[in-house]
Amino acid sequence: MIRIYSLFFSLFLVTSCTNENKENNLEKQNEREYLTLYTHRHYDSDKLIFKRFEETTGIIINVVKASADELIQKMETEGNQSPADLLLTVDAGRLVRAKNKNLLQSANSDILNSTIPMHLKDSSNYWFGLTKRARVIVYNKETVTSSDLADYEDLVNEKWKNKILIRSSNNIYNQSLMASIIANKGIDSAKVWAEGIVNNFARSPKGNDRDQVKAILAKEGDLAIINTYYLGKLINSKDSNEVAAGNAVGIFFPNQENRGTHINVSGIGIAKNSKNKLNAIKFIEYLISEEVQEIFANANYEYPVNKYAKSSKLLESWGEFKEDKLSLTKLGELNKKAVILFDEVKWP
Amino acid sequence: MFLNLKHFKRDFNKWTLLIVAISLFLAIPVFSILISLFRGSGEMWEHITSYFLFDYIKNSTVLIIGTGLLTFIIGTSAAWIVSRYSFRFRKIIEWLLFMPLAIPSYIVAYSYVGLFGNGGTFINIFSNLGITIDRIEMMNIYGLIWVLSFSLYPYVYAGTRTIFQSFPSQLKHTAYLLGVSKRKYFFSIALPLASPAIIGGLFLVFMEVLNDYGAAKYYGISTFTTGIFRTWTALEDLQSSIYLSAILVILVFLLVLIVKWLKGRRSYSLKKTNTNQKNKNYRSELKGLKKITYLSIVFVPIIFGFILPLIQLLIWGIQTFDSMFNSDLISLAYQSLMLGLSTAMIVVFLALLLIYLSKWNYFKPLNVFSKVATLGYVIPGAIIGVGIIRTSKSLTDLFSFHYDIEIGHLIYNSLLVLIYAYVFRFIAVAFNSIEGNTLKLNENLSESSYLLGYGKIKTFFKIDFPLLKNALLSSFILVLIDVMKELPLTLILKPYDISTLAVRAYEYAEDERVGEAALPALFLIFLIGSMISILNYRLRVNKD
Numbered sequence: 001m002i003r004i005y006s007l008f009f010s011l012f013l014v015t016s017c018t019n020e021n022k023e024n025n026l027e028k029q030n031e032r033e034y035l036t037l038y039t040h041r042h043y044d045s046d047k048l049i050f051k052r053f054e055e056t057t058g059i060i061i062n063v064v065k066a067s068a069d070e071l072i073q074k075m076e077t078e079g080n081q082s083p084a085d086l087l088l089t090v091d092a093g094r095l096v097r098a099k100n101k102n103l104l105q106s107a108n109s110d111i112l113n114s115t116i117p118m119h120l121k122d123s124s125n126y127w128f129g130l131t132k133r134a135r136v137i138v139y140n141k142e143t144v145t146s147s148d149l150a151d152y153e154d155l156v157n158e159k160w161k162n163k164i165l166i167r168s169s170n171n172i173y174n175q176s177l178m179a180s181i182i183a184n185k186g187i188d189s190a191k192v193w194a195e196g197i198v199n200n201f202a203r204s205p206k207g208n209d210r211d212q213v214k215a216i217l218a219k220e221g222d223l224a225i226i227n228t229y230y231l232g233k234l235i236n237s238k239d240s241n242e243v244a245a246g247n248a249v250g251i252f253f254p255n256q257e258n259r260g261t262h263i264n265v266s267g268i269g270i271a272k273n274s275k276n277k278l279n280a281i282k283f284i285e286y287l288i289s290e291e292v293q294e295i296f297a298n299a300n301y302e303y304p305v306n307k308y309a310k311s312s313k314l315l316e317s318w319g320e321f322k323e324d325k326l327s328l329t330k331l332g333e334l335n336k337k338a339v340i341l342f343d344e345v346k347w348p
Numbered sequence: 349m350f351l352n353l354k355h356f357k358r359d360f361n362k363w364t365l366l367i368v369a370i371s372l373f374l375a376i377p378v379f380s381i382l383i384s385l386f387r388g389s390g391e392m393w394e395h396i397t398s399y400f401l402f403d404y405i406k407n408s409t410v411l412i413i414g415t416g417l418l419t420f421i422i423g424t425s426a427a428w429i430v431s432r433y434s435f436r437f438r439k440i441i442e443w444l445l446f447m448p449l450a451i452p453s454y455i456v457a458y459s460y461v462g463l464f465g466n467g468g469t470f471i472n473i474f475s476n477l478g479i480t481i482d483r484i485e486m487m488n489i490y491g492l493i494w495v496l497s498f499s500l501y502p503y504v505y506a507g508t509r510t511i512f513q514s515f516p517s518q519l520k521h522t523a524y525l526l527g528v529s530k531r532k533y534f535f536s537i538a539l540p541l542a543s544p545a546i547i548g549g550l551f552l553v554f555m556e557v558l559n560d561y562g563a564a565k566y567y568g569i570s571t572f573t574t575g576i577f578r579t580w581t582a583l584e585d586l587q588s589s590i591y592l593s594a595i596l597v598i599l600v601f602l603l604v605l606i607v608k609w610l611k612g613r614r615s616y617s618l619k620k621t622n623t624n625q626k627n628k629n630y631r632s633e634l635k636g637l638k639k640i641t642y643l644s645i646v647f648v649p650i651i652f653g654f655i656l657p658l659i660q661l662l663i664w665g666i667q668t669f670d671s672m673f674n675s676d677l678i679s680l681a682y683q684s685l686m687l688g689l690s691t692a693m694i695v696v697f698l699a700l701l702l703i704y705l706s707k708w709n710y711f712k713p714l715n716v717f718s719k720v721a722t723l724g725y726v727i728p729g730a731i732i733g734v735g736i737i738r739t740s741k742s743l744t745d746l747f748s749f750h751y752d753i754e755i756g757h758l759i760y761n762s763l764l765v766l767i768y769a770y771v772f773r774f775i776a777v778a779f780n781s782i783e784g785n786t787l788k789l790n791e792n793l794s795e796s797s798y799l800l801g802y803g804k805i806k807t808f809f810k811i812d813f814p815l816l817k818n819a820l821l822s823s824f825i826l827v828l829i830d831v832m833k834e835l836p837l838t839l840i841l842k843p844y845d846i847s848t849l850a851v852r853a854y855e856y857a858e859d860e861r862v863g864e865a866a867l868p869a870l871f872l873i874f875l876i877g878s879m880i881s882i883l884n885y886r887l888r889v890n891k892d
Binding site: 036042043044062063064065066067069070073074077078079081097167168169170172175204205206207208209210211214215217218219220230233237238239241242244245335336339340343344348 | 395399400461465466467468472482483487488565566567568570574577578580581582583584586664667668671730733734737738741744745748754755839840842844845851855856858859860861863
């Protein structure tokens with residue numbers, strides 16, 4: 001009996017001590033400058049980048065990680081007392097949504113304006129793309145040659161029946177791809193396209209992008225639509241089966257003869273109620289500096305938006321490609337339409 | 349009405365007020381969600397009903413029936429064997445049977461694909477042995493039922509085992525004397541006696557199945573919970589997703605009613621007649637073919653629920669050890685543990701308070717409130733998160749409007765809100781199991797104590813508390829485990845300088861880096877495993 005009481009008591013002591021520690025931390029933080037970053041990115045390389053920023057500027061980055069939707073919801077409800085200074089997402093659509101919900105503010109910086117290409121940022125500077133990812137076709141090198149492939153639109157061809165692997169429509173990258181097709185081809189052709197892809201599914205959509213590539217190695221299908229940086233991670237994985245899967249496929253950038261391959265960005269915007277706007281801009285400028293952009297490219301296989309930054313060896317080996325210059329704002333605006341379309345054609 | 353008022357006057361006492369106050373405080377998120385229901389369904393509602401509401405209901409029903417059957421079979425058979433038979437390493441096996449609880453279901457889902465999917469560990473082993481199979485397809489609804497059943501059956505096993513072990517040996521002897529066959533003894537005596545515990549365990553399984561997000565999403569199965577997320581995030585219609593959650597809550601209420609109806613007024617209390625006689629030798633020895641069969645029945649859930657996923661996680665953990673192992677993991681483990689311990693303490697305390705207050709309060713209709721407070725377990729975590737953020741917003745608005753004080757920094761990103769959310773989410777876990785045990789207490793004991801002049805509170809500490817010690821400890825540890833595995837609430841509400849092992853594992857898995865997720869997951873499994881061992885040890889000590 002006494003033992004249980006003392007157990008509870010000591011637990012209470014321990015927990016109250018940790019609370020005290022927290023208060024001390026808070027006091028320490030008040031003396032220094034800090035930025036609160038709401039981010040959807042979970043990469044280890046980001047931690048390193050933030051740490052370097054802290055070392056050079058003395059500004060501490062407080063990181064809140066959750067999915068972009070949850071973060072947006074959080075900012076919305078927190079209103080003008082939200083601690084968020086910056087919102088970092090893995091696709092442009094969510095930033096557009098945050099802007100439309102009046103959660104972001106415009107930022108003027110010559111460095112940002114001159115470094116980031118027009119189509120990769122908001123037209124009124126509410127958000128900025130930091131890194132690019134292309135949604136490409138990968139194919140089984142044994143059964144398909146790159147000359148068999150051309151555009152996303154050709155994937156509905158009868159010859160790819162039971163051959164196409166792609167993940168569920170819950171995934172934002174698929175939603176953005178569909179949005180880009182709606183923007184380029186109109187909603188009716190987009191629907192026909194989606195129906196065609198569903199017809200050619202090798203299996204009901206499941207798993208993540210990496211699983212689609214592994215399925216090619218296992219001959220479940222011949223083609224998969226995936227993001228470039230997942231392929232980079234597969235090839236550099238510590239799991240030999242993943243490496244084998246990554247090496248078994250060829251990469252193909254579709255629509256090179258016309259509008260270009262669909263790309264999306266991981267991007268950032270300053271929160272409307274941020275009280276540290278200047279530091280926030282400083283942080284974004286740091287993120288697009290050549291030094292940081294090269295870390296993104298080398299550690300995470302993302303294409304830099306800063307054209308002076310060197311991309312990694314692997315990315316260079318895939319060659320240059322023409323990218324779809326469609327304004328990324330469109331992706332956000334058409335996201336919901338894309339999802340509705342997926343439901344209508346029964347793409348799970 | 350008049351009569352009610354009279355009753356009210358007669359029955360009202362100080363406990364009535366207290367119970368209402370505490371329940372209301374705990375039920376704030378439910379009310380915030382309820383209120384938003386009055387705003388009407390969102391604009392996408394028609395789209396949802398015409399395209400996938402049917403699928404959600406169908407898949408969720410299939411999942412519930414499938415996992416219900418499987419967990420019932422696995423849980424009760426394992427519980428029966430370990431409590432009726434003695435064999436070597438029985439105590440270790442008893443403990444191992446709990447262990448699947450330590451691995452979050454979505455991690456089990458990933459590791460099964462790692463084992464049996466394309467190029468999986470076992471597929472490679474098979475092909476080295478000359479057997480070529482491409483894969484064993486796990487990523488479908490049957491695979492999901494398999495994964496969820498083997499990771500959730502301990503909920504059924506735990507309560508059932510306790511009941512089976514509490515059977516006095518006289519019961520068996522009497523039955524056999526009267527000519528009952530062993531089979532009949534199990535089906536006509538043991539199972540009905542254990543049915544309240546089995547149903548209680550199944551209910552927890554159903555809640556976990558309905559709340560599962562990670563595994564269903566990865567396997568590409570649309571369920572209510574994945575639908576709630578899709579509606580909220582992709583269709584940008586929070587209002588409709590709250591509507592979907594409301595339907596889910598109604599379905600759960602139906603389930604609760606069915607459970608109540610199944611339980612009926614049945615409550616068996618087994619009287620221990622001869623307490624001096626230790627029941628030591630009542631376990632029969634297993635021999636021959638029967639031994640092999642029974643042992644394999646116990647080993648199946650251990651292998652499929654714990655050992656196989658653990659093997660895959662260890663393989664991944666070793667692959668990524670160099671890059672992943674650092675002191676961060678220790679501090680994450682510490683933070684997970686502290687969050688869990690403080691929450692579990694508060695939860696057990698409040699659950700006890702609610703139960704005893706409703707006991708002491710004579711105006712029974714108000715006890716409904718205490719049930720409302722335990723609704724948190726059935727509402728999807730993310731929706732609770734929204735409810736809580738909304739509530740905290742009203743609070744901060746109130747302060748800044750009336751008193752011109754900004755308390756935003758206290759509310760957002762503070763441990764207080766996170767722990768409150770945990771308490772709301774998990775109080776049902778403690779409430780149900782403690783309540784079940786208080787019902788087993790003999791009322792005469794406390795009434796004698798009142799008669800001898802002790803007050804209610806003193807009686808509680810002198811009589812009920814010591815008798816409930818085991819139940820309190822088990823629910824304490826169950827809540828602790830649940831908090832350490834919890835995901836959506838922790839993600840949304842945690843302060844930025846706090847993180848947990850579950851969150852870290854999720855971050856990597858979400859980024860398709862399951863290998864990197866293995867080490868934090870293994871730490872989590874180790875922690876939870878030690879908790880289960882403590883529980884097992886304490887329960888055994890207390891029993892002897």
